[in-house]
Amino acid sequence: MQHTAHPATDVNPLRVGGALSVIDRWLGVLVEVPAALLVLAEVIVLLTGVVFRYLLHRPVIWSDELASILFLWLAMLGAVVAFRRGEHMRMTALVSGLSPSRRAFFEVVAVAAALAFLVMMLWPSYEYFVDEAFITTPALEIPNSWRAGALPVGIALMIATALIRLAQVGNVKLVATALAGIAAICAVLWGLQPVLKGLGNLNLVIFFVVIVAGTVLAGVPIAFCFGLATFGYLAVATPMPLTVVVSRMDEGMSHLILLAVPLFVFLGLLIEMTGMARAMVRFLASLLGHVRGGLSYVLVGAMYLVSGISGSKAADMAAIAPVLFPEMEKRGAKRGDLVALLSATGAQTETVPPSIVLITIGSVTGLSISALFIGGLMPAIVLGVGLCMVVWWRHRGESLEGIKRASFAEIGKTLVIALPAIALPFIIRAAVIEGVATATEVSTIGIAYAVVMGLLVYRQFDWRRLRPMLVDTASLSGAILLIIGAATAMAWALTQSGFSNALADFMGSLPGGAWTFLAVSVLAFIVLGSLLEGIPAIVLFGPLMFPIAHKLGINDIHYAMVVVLSMGLGLFAPPFGVGYYAACAISRIHPDEGMKPIIGYMLALFVGLIVVTAIPWFSTGFLK
Incomplete structure (x- = not known):
């Protein structure tokens, strides 16, 4: 048994043929092959650094920098692989005890909630990518956007994966109800901005206790629970730019020790x-x-x-x-x-x-x-x-x-x-x-x-x-690192x-x-x-x-x-x-x-x- 159920596809899969089936298959190849190669590249880059520094006494000054650039791409592509394979970590203790029809609804909600977060993050991640173009890396002397580009690319690929997963459900009413419910919650929170901004730190309870607990218990993958709460808090209760969420996630996911x-x-x-x-x-x-x-x-x-x-x-x-x-x-x-x-x-x-x-x-x-x-x-x-x-x-x-x-x-x-x-x-x-x-x-x-x-x-x-083995490594790592990135963003929000x-x-x-x-x-x-x-x-x-x-x-x-x-x-x-x-x-x-x-x-x-x-x-x- 895998460590998480496949959201949506475990419940009522559509016998997808034609174009959608081809797109799904090619999306898997497009993501899994580079992810596997990135794992292999990280091993080679770091081992080369050790050999040159310790045995040849000629340190390679760019090895850690290159490893850091590749690492963010590995984390994001690994997260896409995990999302496509339904391997992001989630708690389904309550959902699994429901009737089949209700369980099917919450499985779709899990995908819809993740999709909502990804859609909201797409533009801030692109802005972050553009901003990083003005920063040059010290050793390789290339724009830092080469590394930051992993974020919008990974988010866009996960959006595509989520849309395919929703199409595979085969129940238009179920999907529409889940999407409408998520959209309604977002609209209500957005409309309550003036009220929420006046509540001060009571917002911490609303977003980091109520929303996190609610989404976790509903079976939404943990990383997206943390991300939704942080993004919502910053968007409606603070004047902070939303690129902060992206930058904090970047910081949490790309710490070299996590490699x-x-x-x-x-x-x-x-x-x-x-x-x-x-x-x-x-x-x-x-x-x-x-x-x-x-x-x-x-x-x-x-x-x-x-x-x-x-x-x-x-x-x-x-x-x-x-x-x-x-x-x-x-x-x-x-x-x-x-x-x-x-x-x-x-x-x-x-x-x-x-x-x-x-x-x-x-x-x-x-x-x-x-x-x-x-x-x-x-x-x-x-x-x-x-x-x-x-x-x-x-x-x-x-x-x-x-x-x-x-x-x-x-x-x-x-x-x-x-x-x-x-x-x-x-x-x-x-x-x-x-x-x-x-x-x-x-x-x-x-x-x-x-x-x-x-x-x-x-x-x-x-x-x-x-x-x-290399693909499995990328998938497991992406699932873990996306959680750490989302938790880092949440920690920053609590500090502010x-x-x-x-x-x-x-x-x-x-x-x-x-x-x-x-x-x-x-x-x-x-x-x-x-x-x-x-x-x-x-x-x-x-x-x-x-x-x-x-x-x-x-x-x-x-x-x-x-x-x-x-x-x-x-x-x-x-x-x-x-x-x-x-x-x-x-x-x-x-x-x-x-x-x-x-x-x-x-x-x-x-x-x-x-x-x-x-x-x-x-x-x-x-x-x-």
Whole structure:
């Protein structure tokens, strides 16, 4: 099952023939081939930069710049591929429980709402493209419009895709009703401009709570929910130019550290295709296969070990899930429990160094990054113990019939076979620590290593699977990056509203001293984590909140761990947490399947967070 249903096409597809069928087929070729080539180009560009800088000592000054230009095109074309294939992340827990006719209506509404956002964004994206022509890139010395052109092109292609999807429904009345409803809501909001502008920050509730919640529950893809709320708020409640939405989305999607997402997604697919995954899983299974829930413990430990290597939690999950999930499913694990545990481990390991969130905290607050790294090790272990307790409870009655404990000889044999695969995470971490490659570039070393191992050691490399893997990589990455871009735009809108300053003033005036402040911080950052991607939230609220904590006598490192873990809990908790949907996209499991199983894991994380908050030693005990 794919991680999202195909909006509209799952319900009442029209037997489309003739011109429309041809257009749809050629649109797929037009988008998928360049998207696949862009993934391959990014690997080559970044790996070339590493080779020339580290081995030949002749840095290629334009490699990062070219990678950044190609990355925005990859993100937008990948988003088009995901939209065409119905793979954008959405929550359909409520919609799936409706009658077929009502479910069909909401499936069309999902496409119509996305279409409304795309149509509204098309002209601002073109204006942004024109404005960027006046900026010249420093290394390649070309107009920045070469990069910015990805936005209007990608939006136009998604509009074309949406129109084809609506035509495929085959029910004119259904489509007309959905489009009329969306248009009516937009018209009402536009007509209420004078009233809304007088409401001040009450608009934040209307747009970022009511509209976001309503569209999410209606099954609209998450990225478009965030985008509609932000665009609507800026359009009718502020005098801000709408190109701001485009520029903020650009900023969120094209941060070079996020390039690790598609590269690690591709690396995960390579590990599976070359047989490295099977070798690694067999060894891990030989160690813990005879234990109830053994591979679930392996998942918790593996996320702790590799977390932070790529600088992106989504990329960390992408490196782990393809290795473990197939074997776990063979052993009877439920798909919902798999994605729930993967998402929970994403929240658990937010403080494991080298965490990009901790680096960001150090940069905006002036705290020692080395101290933050040391302080982040133990809190993640505390939360990991909590997750393992839930795993033990859920698997306590698991039948081990037919599963034998491996002998030492068998373990030794599987270890020898798996050694090249097991060495990969250590090679990746060593490359970062020794300065061979950045957190973004290091995934290309892993890709090159996996290709060599697949060709020469494991002798498994199916060239026919390469193109589908590259297209899948682009699709998954586009779905994830579009959400991050929309969340970044929403974070900027919240900042401009003065919400961040008002929140800080309120929390600084609370009675009860440090303990009340910590308790409210936990709850506040869980909410913020569910609404904002981690780095924007830290940039917005770190400089405001840390001085207050310091005044109240709270250790800065301890407060940093509380903040990061709280945001991680919100970030990976459905229904609004972006990280949860990223985990669903990476594991190709529908979000609805993980909703119930994740409750127990989130409760365990929350208890662990309370323990870390109440006992500062876990964060500061190893500091000098």
